[in-house]
């Protein structure tokens with residue numbers, strides 16, 4: 001089956017960083033955390049785990065294991081348990097998808113197993129400026145591209161510029177033609193997190209996804225929240241939604257619509273089936289309005 | 297009746313540059329004034345040589361010396377053209393320096409007419425990254441940058457640019473004419489306002505630290521980038537207290553696992569009810585603080 005359970009993916013997909021609505025400490029309050037960890041075997045050594053309100057990946061090679069986000073301390077313990085069901089090989093690497101705490105707490109669990117923690121270099125400033133006792137500092141960082149090898153199994157860490165954050169790594173698994181994208185793309189959903197985060201770099205967001213599409217021959221993606229896997233089209237769709245939003249808000253500004261009325265004036269019927277459309281469209285548009293007013 | 301006169305002064309087009317009067321120092325926000333609803337423009341002399349110019353809801357300062365003018369935030373091309381005329385009513389000296397308070401487009405566009413007059417543009421170096429990332433056709437790039445505190449000397453006057461690290465953005469400076477007790481604090485303090493709720497590039501903890509440092513500068517009055525012309529320096533303390541109440545209140549609510557919809561009600565904000573924005577900005581402000589505490593962003 002080429003595209004396992006797109007339906008599941010859609011039904012579980014939450015609009016963006018839903019965990020931010022939960023208390024800072026993870027545990028039973030998280031809607032997915034209470035279910036325990038759920039692991040999906042993608043094949044050829046690649047697995048994805050849902051735990052603690054977010055989703056991560058791990059890759060098992062001949063010489064060890066590479067893990068994506070640790071998510072939180074209790075989630076990391078669950079993820080380690082899931083890995084140990086599959087292999088006893090050492091944990092070689094942890095890769096932070098970006099700097100947001102709802103994904104990168106709990107790295108210490110893997111550090112104690114000997115893992116080296118990687119992130120894109122721009123994350124360092126955020127992590128050092130806003131320290132969190134549960135967030136382990138990265139040991140290594142990269143600028144544009146870094147290949148990590150765990151023995152006949154590689155991952156490419158790719159930086160395509162600012163999008164949801166200014167240090168988001170696209171983790172590409174070339175053997176599987178799968179990319180792991182955290183928070184920048186929630187398959188077939190508008191921008192979540194109350195709609196107003198909509199991602200830290202509204203315009204460069206489009207360029208970033210375009211670069212990913214142009215440079216990387218991925219066929220499927222694994223998101224950072226919700227269902228396990230979605231087709232390449234989910235990325236294209238999210239880029240088009242973002243561009244449509246930018247265009248629609250700009251059109252209202254050019255028309256002279258009063259600023260206060262713009263968020264509610266925007267309508268994008270082509271995207272009305274996206275998850276969160278009715279609830280968050282106006283908030284998404286408001287975020288774009290800020291981009292056009294202050295540049296951010 | 298006095299309110300009515302103030303109202304007319306504040307919201308109508310005034311062509312004459314007026315010296316600051318007691319009414320220009322607002323001890324509290326006038327109930328009739330909506331910070332972003334102001335129309336027209338007005339220039340006020342705050343103290344000898346120091347002026348504040350408002351265009352619509354946006355405000356800057358300029359400093360007149362015998363050897364030229366140090367201007368700040370041009371706001372936008374239309375505002376900049378008006379400001380240039382206002383300056384010409386006061387002095388025939390040209391604008392020699394133009395200083396950006398920070399990088400946000402709602403304050404820094406339209407500098408070209410001053411560039412054409414030969415002005416040197418100055419900003420904190422971190423602003424340049426944003427200008428490069430996010431180019432804008434109406435933006436003039438800085439000629440000179442600095443990384444910590446900086447001084448501009450002209451005609452015997454020194455304008456101090458004080459940098460406190462990331463706060464409202466990562467390149468805001470507080471401006472002060474050396475020896476004066478008036479600060480220009482664009483967007484670090486907007487007097488009698490909660491601040492804009494949705495602030496993507498905002499560091500709430502950093503702003504709290506900055507406000508604490510600003511409180512030690514010994515200032516008596518301040519000029520914000522929006523709203524009333526002059527406010528007492530106690531506005532720094534009030535904004536610090538408000539932000540601190542939000543930061544600690546949201547944290548306590550999270551620690552107590554308060555449901556998100558009840559967080560705002562759990563914080564005692566009775567001391568801040570007079571701030572503009574308590575109705576429309578506060579829920580987003582709370583959400584932004586929530587992100588800070590839960591995502592480190």
Ligand SMILES: [Zn+2]
Pocket residue numbers: 017098100164182183
């Ligand atoms: Zn995130």
Ligand SMILES: [Zn+2]
Pocket residue numbers: 294398400464483
């Ligand atoms: Zn600003």
